[in-house]
Amino acid sequence: MTEPLRYSQSRPAALTQVPRWDYEADIIVLGFGAAGACTALEAARAGARVLLVESAAGSGGTSALSGGEIYLGGGGGTPIQRAAGFEDATEDLYRYLLMVGGPNADAAKARRYADGSLAHFEWLSAQGIEYKNSYIAERCIEPSTDDCLIWSGSEEAWPFVAQAKPAPRGHCPKFLGMGGGRYVMDVLTRRVVEAGVQVLYNARALALVTDGARDVHGLVLRSEGAERFARARRAVVLCAGGFVMNRDMVRQHAPFLLRSQFPLGTVDDGSGILLGASAGGAMMNMSEGFVTIPWYPPGSMVKGIFVNDRGQRFINEDCYHGRVSNYILRQGGDRIWLLQDHATFAMGEMQTLAKMEIGAAGETWEEVERELQLPEDSLAATVRLYNHYAAQGTDPLFHKAAKWLKPLNEPPYVAIDCRIDHCFYASFTLGGLDSLPTGEVVDADRQPIGGLFAAGRTTCGLPRWGEGYSSGLSLADATFFGREAGRRAATSSR
Ligand SMILES: Cc1cc2nc3c(=O)[nH]c(=O)nc-3n(C[C@H](O)[C@H](O)[C@H](O)COP(=O)(O)OP(=O)(O)OC[C@H]3O[C@@H](n4cnc5c(N)ncnc54)[C@H](O)[C@@H]3O)c2cc1C
Structure with a gap:
């Protein structure tokens, strides 16, 4: 028989069972990514004693992997x-x-x-x-x-x-090249240290500590090979990222994201969400996620059209790459093509990164259609209809803007293979704990849970719908509502 887990992120430890307090602070912030950094900064500047707990050996989290936009x-x-x-x-x-x-x-x-x-x-x-x-x-x-x-x-x-x-x-920050998130986190880390926040690295949260009334009083940690107990006099703020790396949780809540074989994240194991839920925090939009294949630039690619395995269009291609990719994942089959003519075709660095390759080529769209083994006049009819209206500067089916409309009528023609099971479709989760704009975590009745706050991808924040995601929204949400949570938690009382 296996021993039951002594501590679990899904089951809070009882206050009465805490043997001692190894650490004490007004506010304990869990996770030193963008949300945790901004929470800790504002709480410390509001006069609170802050302990920042991080499982890694340094600051950053997924925020440091990001573009910093x-x-x-x-x-x-x-x-x-x-x-x-x-x-x-x-x-x-x-x-x-x-x-x-x-x-x-x-x-x-x-x-x-x-x-x-x-x-x-x-x-x-x-x-x-x-x-x-x-x-x-x-x-x-x-x-x-x-x-x-x-x-x-x-x-x-x-x-x-x-x-x-x-x-x-x-x-985007003034940082040469992609990946400005590390730069953003380095700046915020310096400010956190200057603000006098106590940082505990290499410490992983195992469970929340709650009393009989469900209020949160602290955390059980694993640090230096032992269980440690950290008391939060005012509040615990969960800033531990999302759950895209926890494939069991993804399977349970957002199975469509399993089709993306490239989860984007560092830890992102759902710790923060599970801890919050263990104290009664409601989870919401758990089925939502950001997914993308970086299919542009160059911008001329936007003048092409996407078709599914029935040779049919399904979106106005001038939308953000993540919105288009979200629609791609919701098509039935795995086969997706991006159609281009001689004038619009331009494969570069991004398409190589995305593992996009030419799937078929021809002097006519009928030839391309045959090569793709699609039913006669399926894809060809789609292009004919698109070209007919594009020549008039309109797209009555999907409303693509006039500046991106050009009949695909200059041979040779290509169908670029954007197969879901082959290409680089990257994803992260958008669901999380329900919270107020102040960062207070709420239960299913939207009542705040005493002593419990959250920010960043541990919450369901501004970005919460894969079809609507726009780059920069996740860090906007993490930094802004992290600050709000820090300020509010610093003056909160149970
Ligand atoms: C390649 C890439 C590019 C991106 N580009 C952008 C962009 O330009 N703009 C944008 O808005 N978004 C971008 N994103 C998304 C964005 O980076 C994240 O959604 C955001 O950084 C999440 O911030 P966070 O503070 O909530 O979590 P994180 O930054 O992941 O911080 C969470 C921290 O909690 C720690 N932690 C987790 N569990 C525990 C535990 N049990 N105990 C102790 N510590 C724990 C982790 O180690 C981590 O340091 C990008 C993502 C990727 C991967």
């Missing part, structure tokens, strides 16, 4: 948006955030973020994160230069453009 705007625009000629009204940002949140958008979080986003840009800059005053107009995923402002969502695409005036809002 943050979705910012509103209030008339950040200085970088304004210099590039974009006025960005708070209400346009708000409406866009509501749309990207999908049918279950959190209006309170969207409101708070839209109202505070401009000031958040100033705060990030004041911490020492540098932004170059520059704008890239071309379609890109992340700059390979140290430039700042990019279009990082579906702002100009239908249906978003019909509801909110578009503006580019992806702010």
Whole structure:
């Protein structure tokens, strides 16, 4: 018979069973990624004694792997948006955030973020994160230069453009090349240390400590080969990332993401979510995830069309790459092609990274169709219809914007193989604990749980719908609502 686990992330330890307190602080923050760093900073600056617990040997988490891009705007625009000629009204940002949140958008979080986003840009800059005053107009995923402002969502695409005036809002730090997340985390880490936060590395949370009334009082940790007990006088803030690396949890909650064989993350084992749920925290949108194949740049690829294994289109291809990829994953089969003609075809670095290859080529679309073994006049009819309307500058089926419409009528033609089981479809989860904009974790009745806060991908935050995700939203949410949680937790009482 196997021994039952002494401590479990899914079962809180009873306060009465705690043998001693090895550590004590007002606030214990779990996880030293972007959310944890910002939470700890604001809590310490509000006068709280803060203990930051991290399982790795250094700060960073998935935040340090990221591009460091943050979705910012509103209030008339950040200085970088304004210099590039974009006025960005708070209400346009708000409406866009509501749309990207999908049918279950959190209006309170969207409101708070839209109202505070401009000031958040100033705060990030004041911490020492540098932004170059520059704008890239071309379609890109992340700059390979140290430039700042990019279009990082579906702002100009239908249906978003019909509801909110578009503006580019992806702010990338002044860091040469892709992967500015490490730079962002290095800056935040320096500020955390200066603020006097006590950091405990190589320490993993095993369980929450709760009392009979369900209030959270601390954490059981594993550190230096032994169980340690950490007491939080005011609150525990869970900032331990998402669950994409926990394939059992993905299977249980978001099975469609199993089709993506490239989970993006570091730890992301669902620890934070399980711990929060163990104290009664409600989980929400657990089936949602971001998924993408980086199929552009170059921008000319956007003039092509995607078809499924029935030779049919399914989306306006001028949307953000993650939205298109989300639709791809929801098609029935594994076979997906991107059709291009001689004028639009341009394979480069991104397509190599994505493992995209030419699946068929021909002088006519009928030839391509035969090579792909599709039923007669399935794909050819799709292209004929698309070309007919594209020549008139319209796309009545999917509303692709006129600037991306060009009849695919210049041979030779190619079908680029974007098979789901072969290409680089990367993913991370968007579901998590339900929380208030203040970071308080709530139960199924939306009542706050005493002494329990959360931020970042441990929560279901602003980014919560795969179809709406836009680059920069996850770090925007982690840093902004991490700060909110830190401030609120520092003055909270059970
Ligand atoms: C390649 C890549 C590029 C990306 N680019 C962007 C981008 O440009 N912009 C954007 O907005 N988003 C981007 N994302 C997504 C974004 O990086 C993450 O969603 C975000 O960083 C999550 O931040 P977090 O603070 O919630 O979690 P994390 O940064 O993962 O921090 C969680 C921390 O908790 C620790 N931890 C976990 N469990 C425990 C435990 N039990 N005990 C102790 N410690 C624990 C982990 O070690 C980790 O350090 C990207 C992701 C990837 C992988």
